[in-house]
Amino acid sequence: xxxxxxxxxxxxxxxxxxxxxxxxxxxxxxxxxxxxxxxxxxxxxxxxxxxxxxxxxxxxxxxxxxxxxxxxxxxxxxxxxxxxxxxxxxxxxxxxxxxxxxxxxxxxxxxxxxxxxxxxxxxxxxxxxxxxxxxxxxxxxxxxxxxxxxxxxxxxxxxxxxxxxxxxxxxxxxxxxxxxxxxxxxxxxxxxxxxxxxxxxxxxxxxxxxxxxxxxxxxxxxxxxxxxxxxxxxxxxxxxxxxxxxxxxxxxxxxxxxxxxxxxxxxxxxxxxxxxxxxxxxxxxxxxxxxxxxxxxxxxxxxxxxxxxxxxxxxxxxxxxxxxxxxxxxxxxxxxxxxxxxxxxxxxxxxxxxxxxxxxxxxxxxxxxxxxxxxxxxxxxxxxxxxxxxxxxxxxxxxxxxxxxxxxxxxxxxxxxxxxxxxxxxxxxxxxxxxxxxxxxxxxxxxxxxxxxxxxxxxxxxxxxxxxxxxxxxxxxxxxxxxxxxxxxxxxxxxxxxxxxxxxxxxxxxxxxxxxxxxxxxxxxxxxxxxxxxxxxxxxxxxxxxxxxxxxxxxxxxxxxxxxxxxxxxxxxxxxxxxxxxxxxxxxxxxxxxxxxxxxxxxxxx
Amino acid sequence: xxxxxxxxxxxxxxxxxxxxxxxxxxxxxxxxxxxxxxxxxxxxxxxxxxxxxxxxxxxxxxxxxxxxxxxxxxxxxxxxxxxxxxxxxxxxxxxxxxxxxxxxxxxxxxxxxxxxxxxxxxxxxx
Numbered sequence: 021x022x023x024x025x026x027x028x029x030x031x032x033x034x035x036x037x038x039x040x041x042x043x044x045x046x047x048x049x050x051x052x053x054x055x056x057x058x059x060x061x062x063x064x065x066x067x068x069x070x071x072x073x074x075x076x077x078x079x080x081x082x083x084x085x086x087x088x089x090x091x092x093x094x095x096x097x098x099x100x101x102x103x104x105x106x107x108x109x110x111x112x113x114x115x116x117x118x119x120x121x122x123x124x125x126x127x128x129x130x131x132x133x134x135x136x137x138x139x140x141x142x143x144x145x146x147x148x149x150x151x152x153x154x155x156x157x158x159x160x161x162x163x164x165x166x167x168x169x170x171x172x173x174x175x176x177x178x179x180x181x182x183x184x185x186x187x188x189x190x191x192x193x194x195x196x197x198x199x200x201x202x203x204x205x206x207x208x209x210x211x212x213x214x215x216x217x218x219x220x221x222x223x224x225x226x227x228x229x230x231x232x233x234x235x236x237x238x239x240x241x242x243x244x245x246x247x248x249x250x251x252x253x254x255x256x257x258x259x260x261x262x263x264x265x266x267x268x269x270x271x272x273x274x275x276x277x278x279x280x281x282x283x284x285x286x287x288x289x290x291x292x293x294x295x296x297x298x299x300x301x302x303x304x305x306x307x308x309x310x311x312x313x314x315x316x317x318x319x320x321x322x323x324x325x326x327x328x329x330x331x332x333x334x335x336x337x338x339x340x341x342x343x344x345x346x347x348x349x350x351x352x353x354x355x356x357x358x359x360x361x362x363x364x365x366x367x368x369x370x371x372x373x374x375x376x377x378x379x380x381x382x383x384x385x386x387x388x389x390x391x392x393x394x395x396x397x398x399x400x401x402x403x404x405x406x407x408x409x410x411x412x413x414x415x416x417x418x419x420x421x422x423x424x425x426x427x428x429x430x431x432x433x434x435x436x437x438x439x440x441x442x443x444x445x446x447x448x449x450x451x452x453x454x455x456x457x458x459x460x461x462x463x464x465x466x467x468x469x470x471x472x473x474x475x476x477x478x479x480x481x482x483x484x485x486x487x488x489x490x491x492x493x494x495x496x497x498x499x500x501x502x503x504x505x506x507x508x509x510x511x512x513x514x515x516x517x518x519x520x521x522x523x524x525x526x527x528x529x530x531x532x533x534x535x536x537x538x539x540x541x542x543x544x545x546x547x548x549x550x551x552x553x554x555x556x557x558x559x560x561x562x563x564x565x566x567x568x569x570x571x572x573x574x575x576x577x578x579x580x581x582x583x584x585x586x587x588x589x590x591x592x593x594x595x596x597x598x599x600x601x602x603x604x605x606x607x608x609x610x611x612x613x614x615x616x617x618x619x620x621x622x623x624x625x626x
Numbered sequence: 627x628x629x630x631x632x633x634x635x636x637x638x639x640x641x642x643x644x645x646x647x648x649x650x651x652x653x654x655x656x657x658x659x660x661x662x663x664x665x666x667x668x669x670x671x672x673x674x675x676x677x678x679x680x681x682x683x684x685x686x687x688x689x690x691x692x693x694x695x696x697x698x699x700x701x702x703x704x705x706x707x708x709x710x711x712x713x714x715x716x717x718x719x720x721x722x723x724x725x726x727x728x729x730x731x732x733x734x735x736x737x738x739x740x741x742x743x744x745x746x747x748x749x750x751x752x
Contacts, residue, residue, distance in 0.1 A: 024725030027686050028724070028726060030690060031686055031689065031690065035690070038689075038701065039689075039705045039708050039709050041705075042705050042706045043709045043712075044713065046714060047742075048714055049713050049715070051739075052715060052716055052719075053712065054738070055717045055739070056720050056721055056726055057721075057726055057729050057730070058730065061738070082741060085741060089741075
């Protein structure tokens, strides 16, 4: 259709680039735009700023062409775990693919690479150097499991990319000289993340702290056996602007932690999973880190209420607290936090078996700013706790409950009546919660958009009727709630026209009627999961997709009522479909051909 | 303060950059924008409506107008609307949307496709 050009003739280059700038960094979108015509190809390449490269097997000349094409790239993610693109996998045949993936996992676990029928070339030092030369404006770099990269590669990149702001090294055997070079050349480095970097020792980190101390803002160290307290002492000495520290290590003790707490007064975020750190360190955090806003303590066996008390008395700005698997923390500790940190907005208690109702009651009494509460595996927390939270925390927007066997309808009713601003409610395996509690939510929490009730077998249709009447849901998950049948889902279909995603997996009583109503009532539906629904057939699915034309994802494994015809209907009716999970034998040749390049087909071998 | 160019426009009679029709859509925007600024959902709906009623050709003219009037918010809004319309769509869809034809040599497009394949979408975190 010549002469119908609606854009190329009117817009100058800079305005076309403005449009490209607003395309999210989604590769398919950018690639599609690049291939529209020559002008777009040239302009898009100037505006592309992020590249994701699964460099394994990527021939060198492709990589250098990429650097020449995309000159304004600022962010590069190189992830060796990513599989080969589909066209190359097909060429090699499925056998090589499985041995390839086996090799992937093997290399990931350490040791050198194996010889095989398929050549594997991870990104090399030379290629990293080429990247550095091509992308001189590079600001963010991630090297994930790049086994062939060593210090010299990183050093030569560092020398060429002095604007580097963020570096993420995971599973790379880079040695100290590489990190030292970054310290010398990249004076604007703000973020550093080191994970499984077994080649790095304290020497490298010390050099980096010396070089980038003034700019370093965020540091993460996990599973690096040779990084010890010495590194942390250097951080405490040189990195005065440090705001975020994330530590997951058995090789760090109070000594290092104390050095950071005393040396970095601007610390805002602290996440510790260090089995050798004790109350002593927390006490100093409580005294010195007065700007602390985010604290997460994981699997700390040596922490007791004493440590929490110190935090409660000193860190008055604390907003976000996560306590996970800290066995010795009890109600008294949580009470100290509640009375001391009145600005608390987010609280997560996960598997801390000595924290019970009393602790949570204090939170309800004192933390009026609470917006998000997560209680996971808290068998000792009972209804009274939620009643108190309902009374005191009127700003609550999100509540997560997993495996809290002592919480029942009474507690949920308390939340419903008190927390009218609730937007998100996720409950999993809380067997005491039933229709009464959820109906109350439907009655009072009219802002609710995200509801998930998984394996709560006392919840039935009655609850969903109330929800349908009171809440305009966007997301609903009722998988495993066996009592729910057509009546409940129909109520949702009629009451929630804004529904975007629905999970009704494992619901044995659900049939085609519900699917038909969903098709009528929820045209914005993007995602549906109906695996293990024995009663849904091709008829139901057909009704659903006739109207839900925006559907992008459909999971329907173990549905004996759905046949190849049903699968074909889904693929042909939904122009936006991107993912279909179904048994391989249900996909006919014709359906395979029709799916085209836009759909991502996931066929399980069952 | 947003309309430094507007005064100039009304003074300048021989102006082809902004036709009357476009001006009536662009100029009321600041008021609407201020009202809707707080509420993102309404903005989404307004965007959807605009997209349905305004053909791609008009949308590009709107972009030109906003650019000429130096109206940054409107420019951002219209560019985003176009970007959202072609987000995650295939090459053919985008071509049809704007009435464009491919000017690549035969085989050149396939070659480019292969090159692009070497970079990937992000995967799930570790």
